[in-house]
Amino acid sequence: MSAAFQGITRPAHIAVATAAALAVGGLAAGGIGSDMLLSLLTQATIFAIFAVGVGVLLRQNGMVSFGHAAFYGLAGYVAGILIREMGWSGEGAVLAALGGVALFAFVLGFVVVRVPGIAFGMLTIAIGQSFYQGATTSRSLTGGADGLHIDWPQTLFGVSLDTLFQPHVMFMVCWTALVLCVAGLALLLSTNFGAVTEAVRDNEERARFIGIRTLLPRVLVFTLSAFVTAVAGTLSALNTGFVSPESLHWSVSGSALMMVIVGGYRRLWGPALGAMLFFLARDFLGDFAEHWLAIFGAALIFVIVFAPDGFSGALVGLWRRMRGGGKSRGAAAVQAN
Amino acid sequence: MTFINLFNGLVYGSLLIVMSSGLALIYGLRRVVNFAHGALYMLGAYIGFTIAQHTGFWVALVAAPAVMALVGVLLDRYGFRLLQDRNPLTVVLVTFGLLLIIEDFVQTVWGKSNLSMATPALLAHSVTVAGHELPVYRIAVLFFGIAVAVALSLWLRYSRVGLFVRAASTDPVTTSMQGVNTDRLSAMVVGLGTALAGLAGVVAAPFLSLSPAMSSDVLIDSFVVVVVGGLGSLPGAFAAAILLGLLQSMGAVYLPSLAAILPFLFMIAILLWRPSGLAGNRT
Numbered sequence A: 001m002s003a004a005f006q007g008i009t010r011p012a013h014i015a016v017a018t019a020a021a022l023a024v025g026g027l028a029a030g031g032i033g034s035d036m037l038l039s040l041l042t043q044a045t046i047f048a049i050f051a052v053g054v055g056v057l058l059r060q061n062g063m064v065s066f067g068h069a070a071f072y073g074l075a076g077y078v079a080g081i082l083i084r085e086m087g088w089s090g091e092g093a094v095l096a097a098l099g100g101v102a103l104f105a106f107v108l109g110f111v112v113v114r115v116p117g118i119a120f121g122m123l124t125i126a127i128g129q130s131f132y133q134g135a136t137t138s139r140s141l142t143g144g145a146d147g148l149h150i151d152w153p154q155t156l157f158g159v160s161l162d163t164l165f166q167p168h169v170m171f172m173v174c175w176t177a178l179v180l181c182v183a184g185l186a187l188l189l190s191t192n193f194g195a196v197t198e199a200v201r202d203n204e205e206r207a208r209f210i211g212i213r214t215l216l217p218r219v220l221v222f223t224l225s226a227f228v229t230a231v232a233g234t235l236s237a238l239n240t241g242f243v244s245p246e247s248l249h250w251s252v253s254g255s256a257l258m259m260v261i262v263g264g265y266r267r268l269w270g271p272a273l274g275a276m277l278f279f280l281a282r283d284f285l286g287d288f289a290e291h292w293l294a295i296f297g298a299a300l301i302f303v304i305v306f307a308p309d310g311f312s313g314a315l316v317g318l319w320r321r322m323r324g325g326g327k328s329r330g331a332a333a334v335q336a337n
Numbered sequence B: 001m002t003f004i005n006l007f008n009g010l011v012y013g014s015l016l017i018v019m020s021s022g023l024a025l026i027y028g029l030r031r032v033v034n035f036a037h038g039a040l041y042m043l044g045a046y047i048g049f050t051i052a053q054h055t056g057f058w059v060a061l062v063a064a065p066a067v068m069a070l071v072g073v074l075l076d077r078y079g080f081r082l083l084q085d086r087n088p089l090t091v092v093l094v095t096f097g098l099l100l101i102i103e104d105f106v107q108t109v110w111g112k113s114n115l116s117m118a119t120p121a122l123l124a125h126s127v128t129v130a131g132h133e134l135p136v137y138r139i140a141v142l143f144f145g146i147a148v149a150v151a152l153s154l155w156l157r158y159s160r161v162g163l164f165v166r167a168a169s170t171d172p173v174t175t176s177m178q179g180v181n182t183d184r185l186s187a188m189v190v191g192l193g194t195a196l197a198g199l200a201g202v203v204a205a206p207f208l209s210l211s212p213a214m215s216s217d218v219l220i221d222s223f224v225v226v227v228v229g230g231l232g233s234l235p236g237a238f239a240a241a242i243l244l245g246l247l248q249s250m251g252a253v254y255l256p257s258l259a260a261i262l263p264f265l266f267m268i269a270i271l272l273w274r275p276s277g278l279a280g281n282r283t
Helices: A011-031 A035-061 A069-085 A090-112 A117-137 A167-189 A192-202 A204-209 A215-240 A250-263 A270-306 A310-322 A329-335 B002-030 B037-054 B057-080 B088-110 B136-158 B160-170 B172-177 B182-204 B214-229 B234-254 B259-273
Strands: B126-129 B132-135
Touching (some): A035 A167, A035 A192, A035 A215, A035 A270, A069 A090, A069 A117, A069 A215, A090 A117, A090 A215, A090 B259, A117 A250, A117 B088, A117 B214, A117 B259, A192 A204, A192 A215, A250 A270, A250 A310, A250 B088, A270 A310, A270 B088, B002 B037, B002 B136, B002 B160, B002 B182, B002 B214, B002 B234, B037 B057, B037 B088, B037 B182, B057 B182, B088 B214, B126 B136, B132 B136, B136 B160, B136 B182, B160 B172, B160 B182, B172 B182, B214 B234, B214 B259
Antiparallel strands (some): B126 B132
8 A cells, every 4th residue: 555655745845846847848848949849749748637637536546537538528628619609718718617627527426436446437438428429419519520629819818829829838838737737636635635535545434434424535536637637628629729529539538548557557647657658659650650559558458467557666666776775665654644 | 200219229229238248247257347348349240241241141140259259268268367366457457458459450450441231131121010111130130139138047047057157256266166167167258248249249230330430339338238237237237228229219319419418317317326236236
């Protein structure tokens, strides 16, 4: 169990790591000259946020979602429809998309997190796919299979669209969102809430026995996970100016899940690493990328069977060995209360 | 109109019976939810398509499930059996990876475009029932689904192997202590379940076209069936399959705007009422 506590560090550590991550992003945004590479990294960063959302559900609730594309696509559709049909401002649409998805997930959570074990995964794939079907068939609202173009208003949160759409600005916006999501989750999970959710995850019955109400913490983790995913969906709608039913398809949820597993879900940043690897590998595969689903399917099987901690686990193991044992695992567990 | 829809709903429901009974059997013995089940159904359909082109539908109907049974036995021997002590989540993710590989394999071998399989000449006409013209092939599919349900129930209830399967589904450790070779039993049941998926694929091929998207639609519907019916329960799955088939076809007529999300609403409603499905509390 101690492994689960390793990702949690004190607020000071989180602040230092956040600043460092932002600095790395700033250097990348300023230093990379190629717009192509920057837009690839932007995409990867958006998916990294998505994967962090899926990963936190697995890490804190022990639940595998095969349907998070529903939240990803839904956020884009909500923003798009509010701007297109209702003439909302960009800021209002973004906030409504994030809040709306979180609220929806909160309500849905009360039904779905009660479903035990693997049945939860089966449920989520069905929910996700019904959104895909719904968006494909209700042409009048969503544009059907053709998708929906979003004309973002000229300014968003005081920044003009022309500025925002410069590749390095867009990358930095997404990167900042990613870093803030991971940092926010790390902070939140270093409180009592994190300890409670872990207790519930490890043994719900015992947690109930010592007086913890077990349903609400699980619903809240589900909501958080959906919220982070909605951040990714909103950024994707902003980045491309477009949403399509493809963003709701189960294969998108599946890709996110692969990133989570390959990156390793025991650390909050593991899924983000997985997403980066995923996009870089797909780009690297080039012509062979037609078969990328099968390749990543095989990678998924390999990692889950032989290295369940994923790349982040391997990296942390390597780091510890280099530091000759390094910090003890107990210290983190103690401060997590 | 209504009669035809009712009929089509029952036909799709009986296809779902064949699919979901395979899923439920495998879950019962191995505690594995096979995410590759839909992909295996698709693989069965495409293999059947190729066999049918060279020989004919009836040979394909036997040969394709036989090939799939072999695939199932290998899947159990070199997959589920090696992973039986691992976290159930691990095995689920392995079957998910397998799904991606099989989908890619099918697209690479048979291409992405839709293929169609001719209805066998013997069943390629229609009859008039109560003033409605019904294709004989679909009637045959309906009866086939019912036959599979009845045969499986009788086999589990009255045969010696069926007794072992029921025992191992309840408690694999005690069953193996009683001298039942549960590994061989599992190989057999996973083989049977996979053969059923392949069989469903071949049977569906003449009236639903073959396409790389065919696997996820059926997989998701059979997941709804298995979750609503109660994981691992055959009677629950049978009831849920027919209900879902009817709901989908009637929904398309009466609530066309909601048709796509009806299975989802159906599932939510049942789960609110009974979180572990129609048939009880096994998790």
